[in-house]
Amino acid sequence: MIGTNDAISSENTNNRVPRIDSEQFTENGITYWSYTWFTGNGNANSTVNLLNNEIINNTYPNFTFDEGITEAPFIFKRNSIYYFLYSENNYDSKYQMYYKKATSLSELSTNTNSCRLTFNSWETRPDKHSHGYNAGHGSVIQIGTEYYLIYHIGNGNFERSVYVSKLEFVGDEIKQIPAPSFIGGGEHVGNLFGCAS
Numbered sequence: 001m002i003g004t005n006d007a008i009s010s011e012n013t014n015n016r017v018p019r020i021d022s023e024q025f026t027e028n029g030i031t032y033w034s035y036t037w038f039t040g041n042g043n044a045n046s047t048v049n050l051l052n053n054e055i056i057n058n059t060y061p062n063f064t065f066d067e068g069i070t071e072a073p074f075i076f077k078r079n080s081i082y083y084f085l086y087s088e089n090n091y092d093s094k095y096q097m098y099y100k101k102a103t104s105l106s107e108l109s110t111n112t113n114s115c116r117l118t119f120n121s122w123e124t125r126p127d128k129h130s131h132g133y134n135a136g137h138g139s140v141i142q143i144g145t146e147y148y149l150i151y152h153i154g155n156g157n158f159e160r161s162v163y164v165s166k167l168e169f170v171g172d173e174i175k176q177i178p179a180p181s182f183i184g185g186g187e188h189v190g191n192l193f194g195c196a197s
Helices: none
Strands: 020-025 030-037 044-049 055-060 069-078 079-086 096-102 132-143 146-156 160-167
Touching: 020 069, 030 069, 044 069, 044 079, 055 079, 069 132, 079 132
Parallel strands: 096 132
Antiparallel strands: 020 030, 030 044, 044 055, 069 079, 079 096, 132 146, 146 160
16 A cells, blocks of 8 residues: 555655555554655555544664665554564565564664564575575564464565464574575574564
């Protein structure tokens, strides 16, 4: 879905900029709308409180490690912790999923610690001239007390297939999703910033 939002803030003022991949999270009768928007500087994810049009979360890429935010913001809550998932980087480079967590939705904006959730394209390339497999664009569903990530794996920018992986938690951290056994390639790299691996 591509659209615009009437909410105004000092960091998200151009309503002509396309927004994609809108997702809704509802809690206590309030619906929050998250989307990716194209800033011209690595892009961003924003979350808006639709009750008062207040932007409560702006997430920007960490250029120390990443090329930019690509798509697919998603919020879920587990044991009073809010998790914000999104995909970063180019499909044929280091495309992968990240998450960050906080004890409130508004804290997501101030938490700059992003944890890797999936493997990336560079790690799965058989050589520098080949495409690598990549995983991203995820959503989470809860069944009973278990949580499952639904996401796609692609080869370069083509041939995407849908996968489901059970999320494993170490305290409040999510363990990184391993690459399926059919994928060979580069060495596994653990999560950044001391996240569970």
